[in-house]
Amino acid sequence: MSASLPMSVPAAGLPARVRIHEVGPRDGLQNEKMVVPVEVKADFIARLADAGLDTIEATSFVHPKWVPQLADAEALMPRLEGVDARLPVLVPNERGLDRALTLGVREIAVFGSATESFAKANLNRTVDESIAMFAPVVARAREAGLRVRGYLSMCFGDPWEGAVEIDQVVRVSRSLIDIGCDELSLGDTIGVATPGHVQALLTALNAAGVGTERIAVHFHDTYGQALANTLAALQHGVSTVDASAGGLGGCPYAKSATGNLATEDLVWMLNGLGIETGVDLGALTATSVWMAAHLGRPSPSRTVRALSGTTSPQEQ
Template identity: 45%
Template sequence: MELPQRVTIIEVGPRDGLQNEKQLVPAEDKIRFIHKLKSSGIQEMELTSFVSPKWVPQMGDAEQVIEHCTDDSTRNIVLVPNGKGVERLLSSGCKNAAFFVGVSDTFNRKNINKSTRESMDELAPLIRDLKRKGFFVRACISTAFYCPYEGKMDEQAVLKLCEEFSDLGVDELSVADTIGLANPQEVYDLFALLKHHLPSALLIAAHFHDTRGMALANIFSALQAGVDRFDTSAGGLGGCPFAPGATGNVATEDTVYMLNRMGISTGIQLDLLLEAVEFISPFVSRGLQSRQYLLSKQEKTPR
């Protein structure tokens, strides 16, 4: 097997992980969580999103979080769903943006009340403008494998959407198994297809949910297809209100542990990462289920 010697972890816990938590996490605690994650060695992270606080109250403190978390060399990424989000981004001083579009029309309509085509028509001029201004732009491809409403997605439809984003000049594609239904063979086939057809300079990340316990196996399969960038979430935080049955993202600590055991470098210190997970755990409504976190709790329990 030819596997990468180094993998980049893009931590999505502070944004994708916390956005659906019903219990509001105070801004100062989000900021502490983010700094703890960065202290563990994480170099790329989704910090927050410029969405309407009416629809996502958890992200209502986005400007405050950005103000206290972007004064370093980390690639700090902010989700911007539309033109209003871009306006807030330009005022924030942050230079890294993420957009999202679902391959599935039904999923896209449930999420933002627009078809996939309508979303792309709206985002295209925003992306071109940000690239002219020197921004790093990431495109998140939702429901790249399965949709909770439409079922299996066609690989060619995924490739076509990715090619459209590539033509717009995005720097990275994050290709997501939104409901955690993909299997390792499907993962290998899709990422091998994307790697073959898309420009080599385009960064490609894999984003897996662990709904059916397949995420680590899918990461291994993506590694075999040449992927060396992965979205993960500390503590396995996350979920999606528009994807029934979807559970949290694959846990950063489980991913780092597996890669370390395989001799693949991430630059992340597992013990410090677990400290960040321990810090955020009281703010999470559901119990954290990541294996490394639970094992670390058992080891601390007096016998």
């Protein structure tokens, strides 16, 4: 599928290149009602890599009882041996790490919360208890030479607690860095962030000793703010952005969360800003159209719809 491209008009003060951390195969598919066959998942990841995405979060080693959509992690990973991309996986605890290490995984992520309510709903632990659970996982992973990412959800708002204080987010962020996480992904899980809030949090993290080079952003588009918030982060110097092909995904434990920022929408904006990504937008769009057909519904991504001529879910 060929793609038209926006005029490239660079803006001052932005990174020359952005690394897109593609989360569709994990964060996207874990929220689907249907279980996608392992062969389709493997093909999806291979197509994403062929489109130029060099970091693709492949799956999760969470207990199948909690995320049955990703129960086939052991079957999936051997099918990805020829994929030319970094393939991090999510692990919740030491048992998950054991499973990942057995399969030769080289990068992992842990998934924490900035709020007590979501930590209880997602991990059945307090925030501090969850950090204590992650500490041996991160230590063992680092000893094995793995790179470790720390996800932090509810950084801007929580469906039970409302607005989340910046100091609270900074404290938990600092805890994840202190136990050994190489990178911190700030999640706007219910999509309530706005650009000023984004820049204030980034400034506060820097003041607490968390360098911008260690920060990624992960925005949801509940109120249509994901791209605006991403631009605010880029203006601060962030150069790693999470996105999901075709806009797949949400959060199974936060019912008010809508989909992730669509990778195609992000790439369109970055292309227009003259920022390198290495991604072929036409190939990526074709991949999302292909996956949407497997899921039985069109992609919610505006860019996918514009470039492919498909209609939105609301127009069906």
